[in-house]
Amino acid sequence: MRTISLILSIALCSTVATAQPPVQAATAQPPAQKDFVVKGFHLDLRIQTMPMPALKALALQLHNQGINTLIMEWEASYPFEDDPQIANRYTYTRAQIKDFIGYCHQLNIDVIPLQQSFGHVEYILRHNRYAALREDEHDLSQVCPAKKELNKTLFTRLYKDLASTHNSPYIHIGCDETHLLGHCPLCKKLAAEEGVSKLYFDHVKMLCDIVISLGKIPVLWADIALKYPEYLGLLPKGTVLVDWNYGWDLDRFGDHSKLAGSGYEIWGAPALRSDPDNYYLETWQHHFDNIARFIPECRRLGYKGIIMTSWSTSGVYDPIFNSGDELVDLYAVRHVYPLSGFQLLINAFTQAVKQPDFDSHAFIVTYCHDHYGLDADAARHFEKALFNAPYKVVDGKVRVGSNDRSGPEEMSLEALLDSARESAKILHDLKPGSNAQEFEHYRLMADIRVYYLTCLDIKAHADSARSIRDYHDFAPQVNALMKTEPGLEETFRRLNGDALYPAAIREENAIRVYPTHQLYQRLALSKF
Secondary structure (H helix, E strand, O other): OOOHHHHHHHHHOOOOOOOOOOOOOOOOOOOOOOOOOEEEEEEEOOOOOOOHHHHHHHHHHHHHOOOOEEEEEOHHHOOOOOOHHHOOOOOOOHHHHHHHHHHHHHOOOEEEEEOOOOOOOHHHHOOHHHHHHEOOOOOOOOEOOOOHHHHHHHHHHHHHHHHHHOOOOEEEOOOOOOOOOOOOHHHHHHHHHHOHHHHHHHHHHHHHHHHHHOOOEEEEEOHHHHHOHHHHHHOOOOOEEEEEOOOOOOOOOOOHHHHHOOOOEEEEEOEOOOOOOEOOEOOHHHHHHHHHHHHHHHHHOOOOEEEEEOOOOOOOEEEEEEOOOEEEEEEEOOOOOOHHHOHHHHHHHHHHHHOOOOOHHHHHHHHHHHHHOOOHHHHHHHHHHHHOOOOEEEOOEEEOOOOOOOOOOOOOHHHHHHHHHHHHHHHHHOOOOOOHHHHHHHHHHHHHHHHHHHHHHHHHHHHOOOOHHHHHOOHHHHHHHHOOHHHHHHHHHHHHOOOOOHHHHHHHHHHHHHHHHHHHHHHHHOOO
16 A cells, blocks of 8 residues: 555656657566555446445455455446536445445455546536537547646546545546547647647646645556557656556557556556457456466566456447437447356456466366366366357357457357357256356356347348248247246346346346347338
């Protein structure tokens, strides 16, 4: 944990912005990190907001597994005192927030608030009060960095509020995926004159200075710093950068030598839920590989911390407008299965943090034995069921390969459905001797995938119809599929009743079956 003296020292060392890019530090690699100082878990509450008892249960579990830090992306579930417009229907009370932080403090868990302050701020900019900060009138994802005083006023107010309830020495300011940099006329002019890197880091430095003025240490995601590193040195000394890598090449965002040689403290971040995961697909093997490969890489690079991210959505929203101008709502484009179904990956992460020579297959065998009472042969079948054919379907085509948009189409939709049915059968045939409810999550996820691929298969055949009569003949197949929905919905409700609010469960169940119901209505009405 940081001391107050360190916080004061970084405030004194805050770098002054200059017209020229700061001189980059030497790019010598830091010594390998034997153990991480920060062992954290990032909790995304943008959707699937967890009731407070579930949050406390998760905190206790993570503490028991060696986690000492929670990064809480409260988003609209946080009750800002002077900005009540931000709150959504699942907002916690201030008493609940303080009680949770106090509970975590007793567990020696540092609770870091994450307040998005550049991109991913739809939940703020959707409200008229903040409309003047929008970079774009219809894409509400980003504030305009040219509106310096407005930004400073808003985020000073939000950070002060968070600092009043959180005793962590850190505030995470987000600042990832700022895809609209240089978009509006004001920013386009600034980017042309000084460059995109300067435009980005001027705003981030302002945010960091606010955090430091509150006696806190700023933390931010590192993707844009990697992409536009020229003015990285504008950030105050002591700033922490979080290098998130969800299974891709190390230099996907940019040259890591510039990040490693920047002199800033760096934490790494793998993921246990991320794109392309959704309601119907969990890429288990990809996440195991991410854990097994990236955590040792973070040790080698000398990163001081490691944070497991777990995204309930991608943070991309589909706006619903009335008459083209009036925003009615924002729909989260990608939903995933709730966190309650991923104890296996949570345990894999915490084990890999403790064990430098972590091996995924050996871990799964041991976990199956210790948690489910399954022998090595059953564990092998379990692993096969989870890892089998984790492919997306795009426009009715199965995407196989490293690039899910342009990879070779090596599998038919019918074959993919057969593989999903095989996985579901394996999971239903296995008989865990303990933790049966935890095991049921795997079965339900497999059954939901079979349901989804069955719908796509029917749709693919219907799309090949050349007459209204032939098209209508597929309606009974969809109707039969819809008759399986009550069982899936009840199982989902039973397994996730403690992890989500009842209204959220109803919404998740409704959204998940929406495409099937739309298909049925088209097929059933086609005879007319």
